[in-house]
Amino acid sequence: MIKMVADIREYSSIVGQAVIDELFYLGDKLKGKIVQNINSTAVGGGVAEILSRMVPLLKQLGVDARWDVIKGNEEFFTITKKIHNALHGVDIPISLDELLYFQEVNRQNADEMDLCGDVMFIHDPQPIVLIERREAIGKKWAWRCHVDFTTPKEGVMAFLKSYIERYDCAVFSAPAFARKLSIPQALISPSIDPLSDKNKELPQETINSVLDQFGIDKMRPIVTQISRFDYLKDPIGVIEVYKRVKRHIDCQLVLAGGGATDDPEGAKVLEDVRNAAADDPDIHVLLLPPAKDIEINALQRASSVILQKSLKEGFGLTVAEGLWKAKPVIASAVGGIPLQIAHKYSGILTYSIDGTVHYLKQLLNEPEYAKKLGINGREHIKNNFLITRHIRDYLLLFLSLYH
Ligand code: UDP
Numbered sequence: 001m002i003k004m005v006a007d008i009r010e011y012s013s014i015v016g017q018a019v020i021d022e023l024f025y026l027g028d029k030l031k032g033k034i035v036q037n038i039n040s041t042a043v044g045g046g047v048a049e050i051l052s053r054m055v056p057l058l059k060q061l062g063v064d065a066r067w068d069v070i071k072g073n074e075e076f077f078t079i080t081k082k083i084h085n086a087l088h089g090v091d092i093p094i095s096l097d098e099l100l101y102f103q104e105v106n107r108q109n110a111d112e113m114d115l116c117g118d119v120m121f122i123h124d125p126q127p128i129v130l131i132e133r134r135e136a137i138g139k140k141w142a143w144r145c146h147v148d149f150t151t152p153k154e155g156v157m158a159f160l161k162s163y164i165e166r167y168d169c170a171v172f173s174a175p176a177f178a179r180k181l182s183i184p185q186a187l188i189s190p191s192i193d194p195l196s197d198k199n200k201e202l203p204q205e206t207i208n209s210v211l212d213q214f215g216i217d218k219m220r221p222i223v224t225q226i227s228r229f230d231y232l233k234d235p236i237g238v239i240e241v242y243k244r245v246k247r248h249i250d251c252q253l254v255l256a257g258g259g260a261t262d263d264p265e266g267a268k269v270l271e272d273v274r275n276a277a278a279d280d281p282d283i284h285v286l287l288l289p290p291a292k293d294i295e296i297n298a299l300q301r302a303s304s305v306i307l308q309k310s311l312k313e314g315f316g317l318t319v320a321e322g323l324w325k326a327k328p329v330i331a332s333a334v335g336g337i338p339l340q341i342a343h344k345y346s347g348i349l350t351y352s353i354d355g356t357v358h359y360l361k362q363l364l365n366e367p368e369y370a371k372k373l374g375i376n377g378r379e380h381i382k383n384n385f386l387i388t389r390h391i392r393d394y395l396l397l398f399l400s401l402y403h
Pocket of ligand 1: 292315
């Protein structure tokens with residue numbers, strides 16, 4: 001879902017005019033070229049979040065950026081979620097019939113879609129089989145992987161590799177995800193948009209009204225994790241952390257998230273979370289519909305501490321979102337998260353429930369220290385993970401495919 005974006009020139013107030021001038025210079029070299037992004041969901045999750053900002057901003061720079069979403073039924077997305085989980089190292093059987101169906105749905109999509117990019121920019125495994133059409137289309141193809149590739153199950157990895165290596169290049173979010181491949185690989189980290197509804201400054205009245213709307217007490221500390229309801233985000237672990245901290249400190253927990261159309265597991269996870277929360281009135285399990293950006297922004301800004309206790313994580317945009325708001329973030333040292341947090345400098349990295357409990361108590365008890373982590377974190381995000389840097393990396397990538 002394409003969102004309203006700011007004029008690209010407005011970002012100069014944050015990143016400086018030279019950065020914007022360079023984007024126009026690079027965009028000009030790609031003027032009129034079609035960059036066709038294809039992924040598997042228009043809403044929910046980090047990939048849709050980024051594309052909803054990236055595509056309109058690329059257009060402002062003169063690039064004919066487009067975004068299409070493949071279609072699939074529940075059977076297809078159940079299979080793609082299994083592939084996703086297996087790539088994240090989860091032991092999960094995937095049958096030959098399932099892989100054949102996965103290919104078939106991709107081929108149906110290829111028949112129905114207008115594959116027209118000068119650069120075909122294919123995101124994640126779900127639409128990866130579209131590369132079979134490269135001979136017919138004859139343009140440049142890049143595969144953009146947003147998944148945590150540190151410990152993939154080898155069977156599914158081998159299956160995907162047979163497709164990945166037909167692309168002109170593969171793009172990963174963190175150095176740890178690079179694989180032995182016969183094609184060039186690029187490292188491009190994701191980013192957040194500082195001028196989006198999700199990240200822009202908010203008046204205190206807006207923050208207060210969102211807290212009122214959800215019945216959250218402004219006077220007591222708020223600990224928040226924003227995430228799709230997904231086992232890999234470990235919401236049950238977050239509840240355990242909260243319960244152990246609550247014995248010592250009177251705080252509230254907010255677990256807020258929605259689903260994604262390509263994630264059929266969400267309802268089951270939500271049910272488990274609600275059971276684990278039981279009837280504790282200080283645990284706020286909020287099922288958010290899509291596009292609740294102001295609400296998410298307000299919840300993050302109202303938080304004393306933000307958690308991201310993922311078991312696997314491609315990058316973790318929610319970490320960057322929290323840090324950009326100068327919030328202390330405690331996050332698992334998995335996937336792309338350590339790129340964003342230098343332990344005890346720009347946030348806290350943890351490896352276990354025990355560790356998370358320890359640091360959450362410390363940050364709630366030492367607000368000055370917590371504040372310092374947040375301030376350093378904001379600076380780190382500003383220097384490395386804003387959308388302007390991301391656009392520059394993509395423009396250079398697209399240009400490199402043609403030279
Ligand atoms: N998000 C959202 N609504 C929700 C839950 C998450 O808009 O109900 C956003 C969140 O703010 C972030 C993105 O979706 O921008 C999630 O990206 P992340 O990289 O953290 O995780 P992913 O869902 O891609 O695994």
